[in-house]
Amino acid sequence: MGSSSSISSAHLLRLYDRFESLDRDNRGCLSPDDFEALGGLAMNPIGGRIMEAFFSSGQDTVDFSSFVRILAHFRPTDRNRNKEGAQQELPSSRTRKLKFAFQLYDMDRDGKISREELLQVLRAMLGLQVTEEQLQSIAERAIQEADLDKDDAISFDEFKKSLEKTDIDTKMSVSFLK
Amino acid sequence: MATLWRFTLFLCMLLMACGGLSLASKEAKTRSSQTETGTHNTTEEGGHGAGPITTLPIVTWKWDHISVQYLVALWVLVCWLCKLLIEANHNVTNYIPESALLICSGFILGGMIWGADKVQTFSLNPTVFFYFLLPQIILDSGYHMPNKLFFTNLGAILIHAVIGTCWNAASLGLSLWGCHMGGAMGDLDIGLLQYLLFGSLMAAVDPVAVLAVFDQVHVNEVLFIIVFGESLLNDGVTVVLFNVFDAFVSLGGGRINAAEIIKGIVSFFVVAFGGSLVGIAFGILISLLTRCTKNIQIIEPGFIFVMGYLSYLTAEMLSLSAILSTTFCGVLCQKYVRANMDESSVQTVKYAMKVFANGSETIIFVFLGISAIDKVIWVWNTGFILLTVFFVFVYRFIGVFFLQWILNRYRLVPVELMDMVIMSYGGLRGAVAYGLAVLLDEKKIKEKNLMICTTLIVVYFTVILQGITMKPLVMWLKVKRAAVAEVSLLEKITNKMFNHTLVAIEDISGQIGDNYFRSKWRHFEEKWMTPFLMKPSARKKQDDVFDVFHQLNLKDAMEYVTEGERRGSLEFVRNDSAILDFKKKLESEYTEAMPDIPPYMIHDDGNLILIAPLEIYLIRKLADHIPSVSLEMHEQTMKAMREPEAVDVHHLLDQHLYKSRKQYRHGFSRSDFKINRDEKEVQEIFQRTMRNRLESFKSAKMGVSPPKTLVKYSKKEQAVTDSCNGREKGHPKYGHLRCSTHLPFQRVKQLGKSWFKGR
Numbered sequence: 001m002g003s004s005s006s007i008s009s010a011h012l013l014r015l016y017d018r019f020e021s022l023d024r025d026n027r028g029c030l031s032p033d034d035f036e037a038l039g040g041l042a043m044n045p046i047g048g049r050i051m052e053a054f055f056s057s058g059q060d061t062v063d064f065s066s067f068v069r070i071l072a073h074f075r076p077t078d079r080n081r082n083k084e085g086a087q088q089e090l091p092s093s094r095t096r097k098l099k100f101a102f103q104l105y106d107m108d109r110d111g112k113i114s115r116e117e118l119l120q121v122l123r124a125m126l127g128l129q130v131t132e133e134q135l136q137s138i139a140e141r142a143i144q145e146a147d148l149d150k151d152d153a154i155s156f157d158e159f160k161k162s163l164e165k166t167d168i169d170t171k172m173s174v175s176f177l178k
Numbered sequence: 179m180a181t182l183w184r185f186t187l188f189l190c191m192l193l194m195a196c197g198g199l200s201l202a203s204k205e206a207k208t209r210s211s212q213t214e215t216g217t218h219n220t221t222e223e224g225g226h227g228a229g230p231i232t233t234l235p236i237v238t239w240k241w242d243h244i245s246v247q248y249l250v251a252l253w254v255l256v257c258w259l260c261k262l263l264i265e266a267n268h269n270v271t272n273y274i275p276e277s278a279l280l281i282c283s284g285f286i287l288g289g290m291i292w293g294a295d296k297v298q299t300f301s302l303n304p305t306v307f308f309y310f311l312l313p314q315i316i317l318d319s320g321y322h323m324p325n326k327l328f329f330t331n332l333g334a335i336l337i338h339a340v341i342g343t344c345w346n347a348a349s350l351g352l353s354l355w356g357c358h359m360g361g362a363m364g365d366l367d368i369g370l371l372q373y374l375l376f377g378s379l380m381a382a383v384d385p386v387a388v389l390a391v392f393d394q395v396h397v398n399e400v401l402f403i404i405v406f407g408e409s410l411l412n413d414g415v416t417v418v419l420f421n422v423f424d425a426f427v428s429l430g431g432g433r434i435n436a437a438e439i440i441k442g443i444v445s446f447f448v449v450a451f452g453g454s455l456v457g458i459a460f461g462i463l464i465s466l467l468t469r470c471t472k473n474i475q476i477i478e479p480g481f482i483f484v485m486g487y488l489s490y491l492t493a494e495m496l497s498l499s500a501i502l503s504t505t506f507c508g509v510l511c512q513k514y515v516r517a518n519m520d521e522s523s524v525q526t527v528k529y530a531m532k533v534f535a536n537g538s539e540t541i542i543f544v545f546l547g548i549s550a551i552d553k554v555i556w557v558w559n560t561g562f563i564l565l566t567v568f569f570v571f572v573y574r575f576i577g578v579f580f581l582q583w584i585l586n587r588y589r590l591v592p593v594e595l596m597d598m599v600i601m602s603y604g605g606l607r608g609a610v611a612y613g614l615a616v617l618l619d620e621k622k623i624k625e626k627n628l629m630i631c632t633t634l635i636v637v638y639f640t641v642i643l644q645g646i647t648m649k650p651l652v653m654w655l656k657v658k659r660a661a662v663a664e665v666s667l668l669e670k671i672t673n674k675m676f677n678h679t680l681v682a683i684e685d686i687s688g689q690i691g692d693n694y695f696r697s698k699w700r701h702f703e704e705k706w707m708t709p710f711l712m713k714p715s716a717r718k719k720q721d722d723v724f725d726v727f728h729q730l731n732l733k734d735a736m737e738y739v740t741e742g743e744r745r746g747s748l749e750f751v752r753n754d755s756a757i758l759d760f761k762k763k764l765e766s767e768y769t770e771a772m773p774d775i776p777p778y779m780i781h782d783d784g785n786l787i788l789i790a791p792l793e794i795y796l797i798r799k800l801a802d803h804i805p806s807v808s809l810e811m812h813e814q815t816m817k818a819m820r821e822p823e824a825v826d827v828h829h830l831l832d833q834h835l836y837k838s839r840k841q842y843r844h845g846f847s848r849s850d851f852k853i854n855r856d857e858k859e860v861q862e863i864f865q866r867t868m869r870n871r872l873e874s875f876k877s878a879k880m881g882v883s884p885p886k887t888l889v890k891y892s893k894k895e896q897a898v899t900d901s902c903n904g905r906e907k908g909h910p911k912y913g914h915l916r917c918s919t920h921l922p923f924q925r926v927k928q929l930g931k932s933w934f935k936g937r
Contacts, residue, residue, distance in 0.1 A: 130723075
C-alpha cells in the first residue's frame with residue numbers, strides 16, 4: 001500500500017480514524033450504506049458515481065487499502081520536488097487522475113463514454129436549469145467536439161486530448177492529502 | 179515618415195495652443211481684475227467684459243465664460259492625442275510600455291508650457307485626481323474583475339495587501355530615519371513621525387501603474403491577480419496609515435500614547451470593513467435597480483456609472499476607503515447586472531467603462547509628466563532620493579519573498595520562485611502616491627517639496643524603468659504566461675464535474691476544505707441572493723455549460739451565414755450537396771435528438787422541397803420584425819402540413835438557437851429606438867427577394883436559368899402582395915411557399931454579425 005500511494009503516516013492515521021468512524025458496524029470494511037449515511041454525498045449530483053468508484057472491482061465492500069488507494073488519486077502532484085528527478089512521475093499521476101475522471105463518466109466500464117452516459121452526467125448536474133432537449137444538444141455537441149475517430153463515443157485518449165489544456169492537477173487535488 | 183510629419187505638426191499646434199492659452203489666461207486674469215476694480219454698474223449690463231460698451235458688438239470674445247470648461251476639454255483632447263500618436267507605431271509600444279511614453283509626452287508638454295509661461299500653470303491636482311480621474315479606473319477594475327480567481331486567491335492578496343504594505347511603510351520610514359540619524363542626508367528638518375508618514379504614502383502599490391504595465395506583459399493569471407488584487411486592496415491600509423500618521427504629526431510626538439495607537443489600529447478595521455460594506459451596499463442597490471429598469475433600457479447603462487461614483491463618494495464622505503468601496507461594488511454587481519440588463523446595455527456598460535478608464539489613465543500619466551516640469555518643487559537631496567529608491571526596491575523584494583514563502587506552505591499550488599520575483603518587481607508606485615504627497619500640509623511638513631520630487635522620481639523609476647524592463651525580465655525568467663483559453667464543452671462539463679467530485683471527496687474524508695466553503699457559498703447564493711437580485715427571466719439561463727453551448731451555437735450560425743454569403747444564397751438551393759453538407763453540420767444536432775422527424779419539408783406541386791431547419795428558424799425570427807404577414811403565412815403553412823412533429827421541431831429550434839437581434843434604424847428621437855415601421859418598404863424588400871429566390875428555386879428544379887433582369891413591381895402588384903393574407907395568387911400551398919421559404923441573406927448576415935460582434 002505504501003509504495004503506490006505514499007501518503008505520509010500522519011495522513012494515513014487520520015484517514016484510518018475516518019475510516020473507522022464511517023464503518024458503523026465495525027466490520028473492517030465499508031458498505032454502500034455507510035457511504036449513503038453521509039448527507040452531503042447524498043445531495044451531491046454525482047455522489048452515486050463517486051461511491052461506485054470506490055466499489056470498482058465488483059465487490060460490495062471497501063477495505064482500508066482500497067479506500068486509501070482511491071483517495072490517493074486526489075493527492076496534489078508534487079511538482080517542485082520532481083522537477084529534476086522523476087519527470088515520468090508527473091504524467092502518470094496526471095493520467096491516473098484523468099482515468100479516475102473518465103471512470104466517473106463511463107459507468108459501464110466499456111472504455112468509451114457514449115452519448116447516453118454523457119447525458120446522464122449532464123442531467124444529474126444541470127437537470128434543474130436546462131431542458132431535456134437542450135441537454136441532448138449539449139451532449140451531442142460535446143461528443144462532436146471531442147470525438148476524433150467519429151465513432152460517436154469518447155475514448156480515453158480523446159478524453160485526454162480534449163482536456164490537455166486543463167490544469168488537472170489543481171482541479172483534482174485536495175490540499176490535506178499532500 | 180508620415181508619423182514624423184504628423185508629430186511635428188502636432189508639436190507646432192501645441193506650441194501655438196499653449197502660447198494662446200497662456201496669453202488668454204493672462205488676459206483673463208487682467209480682465210477679471212479689471213472687472214473687480216472697474217465699475218460694477220456697467221458690468222451688470224454688458225456681462226463679463228471690459229468696461230461699458232459704446233456700440234452693438236456683433237461678436238465678442240467670451241473667454242471668461244468658458245475658460246475652465248474649455249481648458250478641461252482641451253486638455254482631455256491633448257492627452258488623448260498623445261495616446262494616438264504613441265499608438266501609431268506598434269514597434270515602439272512593444273518595447274516601451276505606453277505609460278512610460280505618456281509620461282515622456284507629459285514632459286514635452288510640460289516643457290512647452292513652462293517655456294510659454296515660465297511657471298507651471300497645469301499640474302496634477304489631487305482633487306481632480308482623486309475625485310474625477312481615479313473613480314472610473316477603480317470601477318472598471320472591480321466590474322471586470324475575474325471573481326473566481328480573485329476569491330480563490332483572496333487569502334494571499336489580503337496578506338500581501340495588509341501585512342506587506344505595513345511592512346513597506348514601516349521599513350522605509352524607519353530606515354530613512356536611521357540614515358538621517360546617521361547623517362547620510364545632510365541637513366533636513368524631518369522627524370521620525372514625518373518619515374513614517376512619508377513611508378506610508380510611498381508604500382502603496384498603485385493599481386493604475388500595475389494595470390498599465392502588466393496589461394502588455396500577459397503573465398499567468400494567478401501572478402497577475404495577486405499583484406493586482408494587492409494593489410487594489412492595499413488602499414484600505416494606505417488610507418489608514420496616511421491619516422493616522424498625518425494626525426500624529428499634527429498632534430506632535432508628545433501626545434501619542436497607547437490610546438492613540440490603539441485607536442489607529444481600530445481605525446484600520448473600521449476603514450477597511452466599512453469601505454467594503456459601503457461597496458457591497460451599493461452593489462446590492464445597483465443589482466436591485468437593474469432588476470426593474472426594463473422599461474428604460476435607454477439609460478440603463480448610466481445607472482452603473484452613477485451608482486459606482488456615488489459609492490466612491492459615499493465612502494470618501496465617511497472617511498472610509500473609497501477604493502475598496504468601489505472595488506467591491508463592481509465585484510458584487512457584475513454578475514447580476516450582466517444577467518438583468520439587456521444585452522445591448524451590457525455591451526454599452528462594458529465599452530463605456532473602458533473608454534472612461536483608459537481615458538483617465540492616459541490623462542493621469544500625461545499629467546504626471548507635466549507636473550515634473552516645475553522649478554518650484556524641485557529640491558534635490560541626493561541622499562534622500564537615492565536611499566528612498568533603493569529602500570523601496572529592496573524592501574519590496576524582502577517583503578514579498580518572506581510573505582509568499584509562508585503562504586506557499588498553505589497553498590495547493592505553490593507560487594514559483596520566478597513568479598515571486600515578478601511579483602516583487604511589479605510593485606509599482608504611481609499617481610496615488612503622488613496625489614497623497616501633494617496633499618501634505620506644508621506648514622506641518624517643511625520638506626514637502628522634497629517629498630514631492632522624491633515621490634515623482636520613485637514613480638518614474640518604477641513606471642518607466644521597471645515598466646520597460648518588465649517584459650524582457652518575464653521572458654528571460656521564463657515566467658509562465660497567460661494561457662489563451664479556447665473552451666470546449668467537454669472541458670466545461672468536466673470542470674463542473676471536478677468541482678462536485680472534490681466536494682464529495684472532502685465529504686468522504688471528513689475534512690472541511692476550500693471546496694466545502696465554496697459549495698456552501700454557492701448554495702447560499704443560489705438560494706438567497708439570486709432570487710433577490712436577479713430578474714426571474716434571467717435566472718433560468720444561469721449556467722457555465724449552457725453559456726458555452728450558447729456561444730458555440732452562435733458561432734455555428736455565423737458560419738452558416740458567411741458560408742451562404744460566400745456561395746451566393748442561391749447556391750444552397752440549387753446545389754443539393756450544399757444543403758446536405760450543412761444538414762450534416764447543423765441539422766444533425768437538432769434532428770438527431772428526435773431521429774424520426776424528417777427535415778422540414780414543404781409540398782410543392784407534389785414534390786418535396788428540402789429546407790434546412792436553421793433557415794426556417796431564421797425566417798421565423800425575422801418574421802418577428804417584419805409585420806405579421808409572413809408570420810401568419812408561416813403558421814398557416816404549418817397547419818396545412820398537419821405534422822404534429824413539426825411543432826416540436828419549432829419548439830426545439832426555438833430554444834436552441836440564438837435570438838436574432840433587432841436591427842434598429844434610429845430616428846432623431848433621443849428617448850426611443852424605434853424599429854423601422856415603414857411597413858410598405860420592409861414588405862416590398864421582403865417580397866421582392868422572396869420572389870427572386872423562388873424563381874431560381876423553381877428554375878433550378880425545371881432546369882431553366884433564372885431571369886437576369888430586375889423586375890420592377892408596380893404599386894398595384896405591391897398592393898396585391900401586401901394582401902398575401904388573402905392568398906389571391908396561385909396554389910394555396912404554393913402561395914405559402916412563396917411567403918415562407920425566403921431567407922434574406924443580407925438581413926440575416928447583418929443581424930448575425932451584429933449579434934456575434936456583440937458577444
